[in-house]
Amino acid sequence: MTATETRVVVVGGGMAGHRVAQQAAGRGREVLLLGEEEHRPYNRVLLAEVLAGRFPAEVAALAALPDRVERRTARVVRIDRAERRVLCDDGSAVGYGDLVLATGSNPVLPALRGLFDDRLTGRERHRLPDGVFAFRTMADCADVDAYLPEVRQAVVVGGGLLGVSAARALAARGVSVVLAHQGEHLMERHLDEEAARLLAGHLAELGVEVHTECRVRSVLTDGGRRVTGVELADGFRLEAQLLVVAVGVRPRTNLAEAAGLTVRRGVVVDDRLTTDDPHIHAVGDCAEHRGVLYGLAGPALAQADVLARVLGGEDAAYPGSRLLTRLTLNGGSPLDLAAFGVTAPAGPADRVVRLADASRGTYRKVIVRRDEQGGDRLVGGVLLGDLDTVGTIAGTWEGDEALSAHPLHLLTTQSSTTGGPSR
Numbered sequence: 299m300t301a302t303e304t305r306v307v308v309v310g311g312g313m314a315g316h317r318v319a320q321q322a323a324g325r326g327r328e329v330l331l332l333g334e335e336e337h338r339p340y341n342r343v344l345l346a347e348v349l350a351g352r353f354p355a356e357v358a359a360l361a362a363l364p365d366r367v368e369r370r371t372a373r374v375v376r377i378d379r380a381e382r383r384v385l386c387d388d389g390s391a392v393g394y395g396d397l398v399l400a401t402g403s404n405p406v407l408p409a410l411r412g413l414f415d416d417r418l419t420g421r422e423r424h425r426l427p428d429g430v431f432a433f434r435t436m437a438d439c440a441d442v443d444a445y446l447p448e449v450r451q452a453v454v455v456g457g458g459l460l461g462v463s464a465a466r467a468l469a470a471r472g473v474s475v476v477l478a479h480q481g482e483h484l485m486e487r488h489l490d491e492e493a494a495r496l497l498a499g500h501l502a503e504l505g506v507e508v509h510t511e512c513r514v515r516s517v518l519t520d521g522g523r524r525v526t527g528v529e530l531a532d533g534f535r536l537e538a539q540l541l542v543v544a545v546g547v548r549p550r551t552n553l554a555e556a557a558g559l560t561v562r563r564g565v566v567v568d569d570r571l572t573t574d575d576p577h578i579h580a581v582g583d584c585a586e587h588r589g590v591l592y593g594l595a596g597p598a599l600a601q602a603d604v605l606a607r608v609l610g611g612e613d614a615a616y617p618g619s620r621l622l623t624r625l626t627l628n629g630g631s632p633l634d635l636a637a638f639g640v641t642a643p644a645g646p647a648d649r650v651v652r653l654a655d656a657s658r659g660t661y662r663k664v665i666v667r668r669d670e671q672g673g674d675r676l677v678g679g680v681l682l683g684d685l686d687t688v689g690t691i692a693g694t695w696e697g698d699e700a701l702s703a704h705p706l707h708l709l710t711t712q713s714s715t716t717g718g719p720s721r
Contacts, residue, residue, distance in 0.1 A: 304327075304328065304395040305327075305328045305329070305330055305393070305394055305395050305396075306318075306322050306327045306328065306329045306330070306394070306395065306397075306398060307329075307330045307384060307392055307393075307394035307396070308322075308329060308331045308332065309332050309384065309397065309399050309400060309401055309553070310332075310398075310399065310400035310401045310402055310584075311331055311332070311334070311339050312333075312342065312402050313339070313342060313360070313582070313595055314400040314402070314581045314582030314599065314601065314602045315333065315400030315581075315582070315602075316331070316360050316363070317598075317599050317602035317606075318398050318602045318605055318606055318609075319331045319363055319367045319369075320361070320363055320364065320367070320606075321602065321606030321607075322605075322606045322610065323363070323364040323366035323367045324364065325606060325607070325609065325610030325611075327366070329367045329368070330367075330368045330369075330370065330394075331363070331367055331368070331369045332370055332372045332373075332374055332384070332386070332392070333370075333371060333372075334371070334372070334373045335371070335435060335436065335437060336371055336437075337355075337436045338359045338360070339359070339360045339363075340355070340359050340360060341358045341359075341360060341595075342434075342435075342595065343595055345358070345433070345435075345436065345438075345439050345463070346463035346464065346467045347467075348436070349433075349439050349442060349464070349468070349471075350467035351471060352470070355436060355440070372386040372387065372388060372390070373387040374386055374387075374553060375387050375553075376556065376557075377553055377557040378391075379557055379575055379577075382394055382395070382397075384397065394577070395577070396577055396578075396609055397577060398578075398579045398580070398581065398605065399553065399554060399565055399573075399578065399579065399581075399585075400581050400582050400602075401549075401551075401553060401582075402549075402550055402582060402583045402584060403434075403547035403548055403549045403550055403584065404434070404548055405432035405433070405543065405545075405546070405547055405548075406545050406546040406547060406548050407426075407432070407543060408514075408543065410514060410516060410517050410528075411515060411516035412427070412516050412517035412518065413426065413427070413430070413517050414426075427517060427519045427523045427524060427525045428522075428523060428525065429445060429448075429449075429524055429525035429538075429539055429540050429541060430517065430543065431445075431540070431541070431542050432543055433460055433461075433463075433464045433542050433543075433544050434460070434547065442540070442542065446471055446540070448539055449473055449539045450473070450474060451473070451475075451476070451536075451538045451539060452475050452538055452539070452541070452542065453475075453476045453477075453478060453514070453527070453528050453538040453540070453542070454468070454475060454476070454477045454478070454541075454544060455478050455514050455528075455541065455542070455543050455544065455545060456479060456543065456544035456545040456546070457477055457479025457481060457483075457485060457508070457510065458484075458485055458487065458544065458545070458546065459485060459488070459625060460544040461477060461544035462484060462485060462501070462625070464542045464544055465477040465501060465542075466501065466504065466506065468540075468542070469505050469506050473540070474507075475505065475506045475507065476506075476507045476509065476538070477501065477506050477507065477509065478509050478512045478513075478514050478530070478536075479509065479510045479511075479512060480545075481510060482510060482511055483495070483498075484498055484508065484510065485637075488623050488637035488641065488680070489635075489637060489641070489680055489682075490641055490642060490663065490680055492654065492661060492663075493661050493663070493680045493682045496656075496660075496661050496682055496683070497635065497682065498510075499659065500633050500659060512530060512531075513531040514529070514530060514531075515529050515531045516528065516529040525540070526538070526539070528541060547583065549563065549564040549583055549585075549591060550583075550584050551565050551584055554573070554578075554580070557578075559574060559575060559578065560574050561586075562586055562589075563586055563591050564580070564583075564584055564585050564586030564591045565584050565585055566586050567580050567581075567585050567586065567587055568587075569587075569615040569616050569617070570604075570605075570608050570614070570615060571585065571587070571604060571605040571608065571616055572608070579605055579609075581605055582598035582601065583598065585601065587601070587616065587618060588618055590618065592621065594621060594623065596619060596622070597619035597621070600616065600619055604616040620638070620696055621638060621639070622637070622638040622692055622695075623636065623637045623638065624636045624688075633682070633683070634681075634682070634683065635681070636679075636680075636681045636682075636688050636692070637678075637679070637680050637681075638691075638692065638695055639676075639677050639678025639695060640665050640677050640678035641663075641665070641678050641679070641680050642665070643665055648665055648666070648667050648668075648677070649665075649666050649668075650664075650665060650666075651663070651664050651705045651706055651708075651709065652664075653710075658683060659682075660682065660683030661683060662679070662680075662681050662682075662709045663679055663681075664676055664678070664691065664705055664708060664709065665677050665678040665679060669700065671700070673701070674700060674701045674705065675698065675700055675701065676701060677695075678695070690708060691708050691709075
């Protein structure tokens with residue numbers, strides 16, 4: 299058997315791909331990592347901190363890979379399953395023993411009038427106007443940073459996790475920011491209305507003007523395709539020299555689809571992170587496990603660790619992840635936010651325990667469910683503000699054990715273990 303036939307080829311140089319390469323090499327496998335980005339692999343959780351100017355880009359870089367890992371900058375365009383090789387855009391072909399798809403996701407670009415130029419063709423047709431950016435990669439971060447000297451006013455479209463982070467970072471750079479969100483309140487996937495109202499107030503204190511139930515209809519440009527503002531659905535126009543689009547992401551599944559692998563919302567994998575081809579695996583944002591697309595760093599790293607054990611010949615299985623979304627907004631007015639499990643009662647067996655202090659901008663809510671044995675179990679919650687309790691609460695939730703005390707005790711118990719961000 300040749301070295302090529304036993305080599306692990308990882309497609310995608312993000313956090314999940316980097317972790318698989320690192321861990322598989324530690325278990326004796328020869329690894330080739332193929333990544334499209336020129337940047338050294340980095341922690342995407344820190345992108346907003348880099349954009350805000352609080353950290354240089356180098357701080358976000360991940361640890362150097364072991365010597366057993368070869369890293370190349372290349373874009374894979376096709377998987378040849380019969381020959382067990384991948385074809386790259388430079389014409390090269392790379393053989394594999396095991397192939398790992400860690401292709402991540404692409405930002406969703408909404409159908410806004412003026413976002414693309416219908417007069418152009420080919421790749422130019424999809425070129426964004428000058429001053430319009432997605433916010434997903436370190437390259438996006440660098441591009442926005444380079445453009446900022448020309449910017450007085452910015453519009454961020456999307457009030458989810460990335461949109462809030464981008465708006466906060468731009469405000470920290472002295473830019474006047476309008477955050478336009480189509481939903482009823484900010485981060486509706488994670489927060490309830492009361493927590494979202496506190497978050498909006500925090501952003502307003504920093505100079506971010508928040509508009510919810512606000513749909514951007516058109517991108518306005520000058521004759522040279524440079525953005526000058528946006529038009530809202532009600533016809534109102536906002537001036538802007540910078541537009542950041544952060545309305546969500548879509549898993550990158552085109553390689554898997556073209557290769558005939560099972561794809562639903564993501565590349566379908568089993569508990570061993572294996573597709574319906576025993577030599578091809580998927581992890582991270584592009585992987586769908588038991589019908590779930592996670593899209594967060596924590597589950598991606600957990601999947602990568604399990605897959606590395608599988609590739610090392612161990613009997614390992616990924617059981618799924620319990621999601622805790624964490625957002626820390628640093629600076630002169632810091633804010634901590636965490637959401638986990640269910641954030642609203644689902645039936646009569648659920649009850650809500652809440653502590654709120656509007657003067658301090660803190661909000662703590664947990665959902666407690668009565669189980670069949672008559673015990674109470676923590677099934678979710680929302681925490682915002684001073685999160686000295688998040689470590690204790692997260693540990694209780696992840697342990698899925700019956701509560702030994704009244705749930706109010708959780709909200710008032712301090713903990714020095716705060717856990718890390720998961721985005």
